[in-house]
Amino acid sequence: MSTLETAPEPALGAAEPTGLRPSQIKRAKSGKARKRPSILLWFAIAWMSIVLLGALLSLIAPGVFPHEYGKAFGDAKQKPFAAWPEFLGTDGLGRSHLTRLAFGARVSMIVALVSVVVGVVIGGLLGLVAAYFRGVTEMIIDLFSDALLAFPPLILLLALSSVYEPSQTSITAGLAVLTIPGFTRLTKASAIAQSNREYVTVAKAMGAGPGRIIFKELLPNTFPAVMSYSVIVMAVLIVAEGSLSFLGLSIPPPMPSWGGMINAAKDDLSLYPSQVFVPCGVLFLTVFSLNVIGDRLRAKFDVRDTKL
């Protein structure tokens, strides 16, 4: 690489050029690498456990919730923290916020997890294949992922929802397709970097075929980068699903979803703000937690190229 091609690297250990105290510089530089697990991270993990528990319970044991998600049981628009066990209040039809949020978590989690798994498997495989074979294979794979990335993401989903009746399956499928190119690019970049390492050369010299090199050598070494990226992608997917259900273009009622609950309560904003802000808060905390966890993983595995 010539010096023209690379951006100037910050000279490590350079004298203090910015007028900062040495301690500040030291902290800024080591900030990412030696950050101890903060309270925020533990909070994020705790919150995600609660969300996953809620999603799991609503999937396998919906009976544990005091009230059903589709039935009114008391006054409409009860405030949160006013009663027990329904400490999150009720919605505009007197249905339990707690149960509905748990079922909404189920929708969000299924959509996010399934799409990410599909994106990792298909996108990862395409990326590895492109990185190993290069040439024409890489060009074709790049063409398709570039074309997919050329759409503003929400627009593609909106266009599809104009012709399909939305369901859990169609939303998940649409989002899964959109996650593929990001994972293809990431895996390709990190696999290309790996394939210049000695251990790959050694494996080739020992007579390993493409299958062995891709799955036994490249795959395990690209995995950390893909892992930490997929947590961030889950946050993006939850926002995307939320946007669609906010527009009424996702899973149809009576099945609750976070975005749908926010949409249903939007006219109550000035008189009953908790109607809107309870589901908003849950959604925000989930997205925030995933971002915190993903950032932490990314810092740990030192992943640089992470553009969706």
Add this chain to the structure above:
Amino acid sequence: MLRLLGRKLLALIPVLFLVTFATTALPDLVDGSPVAQMLGPGSTPQDLKDLEHEFGYDKSLPVRYVTWVGHALTGDLGESLKTRTPVMDGITERFPVTLELAVFALLMALIVAVPLGVWTAAKAGGRVDRVIGGLSSGLLSIPTFVSVFILVYFFANPNMMLAFKPTGWEYISVDFAKNIEFAFLPALALALAEIPQFQRLLRSDMLATLQEDFILTARSKGLSTSYVLFRHALRPSSFSLLTVSGLTLGRLIGGTVIVESYFAIPGLGQGMYQAINGKDIPVVQGTVVVIAIVYVLLNTLVDIGYSLIDPRVRAR
């Protein structure tokens, strides 16, 4: 330079082909006939056939595609199934509204993010940096459909502060002051999502620049910190921010659906939303194609512009 331009424009062709072909194929995915909703009660199968013939849906996909491209090149994107008016008319009326909103949001985001980015880079590792860093990662997790509620609740609520109108629109050509009053909250909602990204990007680029020798030289000449930061360090650090701003503009034009439908703004996003709910396929098609083309063209322009301002990229 010309070769680069040619290569970039050539690379657009397969992408544009895929985008237009996919949108032409959209009606084939509809359950039943796309024009069925236009028929009144008591119409015969012959009426349906006539309508399908009129809109060209009786032809095969390749034939339709070629016809569509031929018409699109002359600026004709077909007729709306609902209003029977040309799709292009609706788009030319709505596009300036969305463009204004996107530009306004981008400017707002830059005005807030640039000083914050410079400030956090200058105080890297300090308390200011950590507080703003924490705030920006929180802000990054607020989706647009949540931030609209927060903004409206605090700034357009008779119980809190009625500084802005919650919904509505006035065209900029009619009344500028009113237009800004209506556009402020929606643009801010869009900008809030971009501010943390801009701030982080500028901060990390500034940190790299601040290690350079010419900063040391400037400081040793006795120039003040703010002069060094804004006159010496900001410009060489702003290349990637400029690029990302360009890309963001493209993304914002395609990403105003939520804001426009919430604030009842007559832009492209709202038009698209109404068309989706009304199953008005030609309008959806036309809007998607226009948004995608604007997006792709902007990305290419940004790519080219980037190599114009930063010679290090041109060498590649």
